[in-house]
Amino acid sequence: MESLQKETQSIRERSPEYIKILGELEHIVGTTEEEEYKYIEKRITDLSQNTEEGEVSHVGRKTHKGFLGSKMKIRRNMMVDPLVIDDTVLYKNLLETLQMFKTTPGWEGRTLREIMPHAVQWTLSKYFGNAVAGDNTEIQNREFYLDHTTSESQAISIKELAGKGFAVCAEKGAAAQNLLAFVGLESTLVASTDCRIPTESNEEAHYFILLHTPRGNIIYDPTNPQLTLDRDNKLISYSPAMYLITEDQARRLISGESITVEHNDIKTNEDGEKTEIRSNRLYAGPKN
8 A cells, every 4th residue: 555645645634523523433443343334324314414305417416515315316427327325335345444454554553534535545446346447447337327227217226336346437426425424524526527637638527526624625536546556557556636726726616617737646667666657637627
């Protein structure tokens, strides 16, 4: 596991709600499965009290702040059925991942606040079965949704994608949004049609997250993490892709404009020497 990437090193989230939940997690992580599920159920009940009914998509409601309740649907595109984030196993995976980090050499002495960005990213991989997209990820994802195209737009449980290995931004973005809310962080899920990752690529529809902290706003892309690769471009490890932006950039983003950030992957050679591979990413806000 790699240390926090450059974009996240200086970030210290001190939201009262976040600190409160971190304290609760310190006591619950590593206890019995029964106690963990009891905590998860209570936390979800609390978060669900004021949730809305509706749908987030690239053509309708394009942003959602806070927890996605069982009645808030997410559309990959308008041709297929929407999905809902309704699986308590997702949060159990988070607790297991936090415990794993706490007992991993090099991480034992770190606080949950330091661990949390990585734990959220690793939980997504654990739950969906893929850390990054492969050659066939998009094809398999589309094939899955082709079997879920009904005139009634019946909601798909996120459980149906668990462990399949072909989750993309709609599923990972929505799941990450709920994981962040679960641990007490404030964030907005954004459905955009004009992102370019990297900037040389074509514009595409994409889900990403705008994370709100006392230190500022952070673009968080759960689907496209920072990668550490070997000399043959095989994945060694990955870290959350987070980019601290200014208040002005955040306002521009929410109003539908574009923000360009610098992304750094890492390449290692046979001697273990590391080289940064820099590229730019363009994140666009929701268009009216």
